[in-house]
Amino acid sequence: MTNYKVILHERLDKQFAEFRKENTQHSNALDKALEKLGADPRGAGGLLQGISQPELQGRVYKLYVGGPRRYRLIYFIPPPSERVPFCPVIPLYFSQVLRGRLDYSKLDLDRVGEDIVADFKANNYSKFRVLG
């Protein structure tokens, strides 16, 4: 059985904390979603459709926190590596806007997850933590 671990960047960590504070009714849903991500990330969410690049296919997932019409969480599951004793699950984007109200024209897609990727590239280990 694959041992998954959620690797959380500090910016999302802060965003989740803010979300819990502002949406107390969905706080449990977020905790449950993150728990599911660590236990069975492929079963927790659905694949983002239309990704045909070989290095990304079957690795980009979406999950709705608090139900199908709620808050969107996008995460990435890299291929397993012999160097790492677990399979990382990387949340990349969390929308605090309800799905039906999310206007992509106002969302700067060029910057989504940019800071997280930059910290991976720079090996800024202190910016991440393993959940659970």
Add this chain to the structure above:
Amino acid sequence: MSDTPMCEIPIDVYRRLRLLYLIEQFDVACFGSVRLHKTAYFSEKEQQVRVFTFRKARHGQYSEDLENTLEQLLTMDLVVAEPMESSQGKGNKYHAVKEGSVPCPHAQWLAAISADAKNAIEQAVQTYGYKKLPELLETAHTQDGFEDAAGFDVLLQANAPEYIPVSLSQEACDDLILALSPGFVMTLLDLSQAVKEFDFRRVRSD
């Protein structure tokens, strides 16, 4: 599927989908940029909603919008450009990356936006995509208005609105927009490279 549009997508996303679908229709590859522009021109010509403007250039119908869109698809690793062998002509051949185990819903998405556009693209590739280049150029250069047009005159004007209504669920629409957004896809491609070198054992645990 409901006929009622449930969401809208930006015109740029629709352009990428149309060009990607066109390139996907070629059996092996689209041999050359001239062929690509001409095939796209014929696929757009009779469409009510056109996404690319074509002008008269040295080799006939040419679209700057298409060229920009092609560059985006290349950057996103959705289309690959390779030099043609000398027997195949000059320049590049273009092919879409082969989908893996997860089928991509490009055809389904396009049909949900415009079944006519999807059919016109398939038809154009079959009719014009494999013609010998001199024959293709002759066909293109004998189109109405071509001879009388001066260099860089508009031959076919794009008329699509900035946002395109789509008969897809909100979720499918979200996927379409994200999967065809260069910035988002580039971030994912960068991430997939960056994690290869990252030592996850050095990340602190709770």
